Amino acid sequence: xxxxxxxxxxxxxxTYADSCxxxxxxxxxxxxxxxxxxxxxxxxxxxxVTGTWRQAHDTLTLRSAFFxxxxxxxxxxxxxxxxxxxxxFAKRGNRLVPLTDATDPKKQCFLQRH
Numbered sequence: 001x002x003x004x005x006x007x008x009x010x011x012x013x014x015t016y017a018d019s020c021x022x023x024x025x026x027x028x029x030x031x032x033x034x035x036x037x038x039x040x041x042x043x044x045x046x047x048x049v050t051g052t053w054r055q056a057h058d059t060l061t062l063r064s065a066f067f068x069x070x071x072x073x074x075x076x077x078x079x080x081x082x083x084x085x086x087x088x089f090a091k092r093g094n095r096l097v098p099l100t101d102a103t104d105p106k107k108q109c110f111l112q113r114h
Contacts, residue, residue: 011032011055012032012053012055012060012089012091012096012113013032013033013034014031014032014113014114015029015030015031015032015113015114016029016030016031016032016096016111016112016113016114017029017030017111017112017114018080018109018110018111018112019109019110019111019112020108020109022043022044023043025043026043027042027043027044027109028040028041028042028043028080028111029041030062030080030096030111032053032060036052036053036054037050037051037052037053038050038051038052038053038062038064040062040064040078040080042076042078044076045076045078047066047078049064049066049067049078050064050066051063051064051065051066051067052064055091058090058091058092059088059089059090059091059099060088060089060090060091060096061086061087061088062086062087062088062089063085063086066078067079067085067086067087068085080098080111081098081099083099089111094112094113095110095111095112095113096110096111096113097110098110098111
């Protein structure tokens with residue numbers, strides 16, 4: 001007899017703040033809306049970055065036209081991960097751990113759900 005257990009990952013809806021701070025404030029705040037749109041607020045930017053999100057199992061992918069823009073030299077990053085054209089995270093409970101590829105975390109910082 002074989003037993004197959006299928007897990008269902010809960011959607012990553014809600015607001016997440018960067019675990020790393022600058023001047024006692026999170027560097028990034030991400031809000032994931034039920035209609036599969038998102039809003040990124042970067043502490044050092046006056047621009048609200050928006051786009052769409054998709055979750056496949058424990059991988060969350062954010063897409064935005066803003067990610068495809070070529071920034072001017074010495075401009076701050078307007079992405080959280082190193083993935084070209086998208087931001088990707090592994091959902092680990094109430095945390096979104098940044099991915100540089102399908103499996104490896106990029107840095108020690110992560111986004112924590114509020």
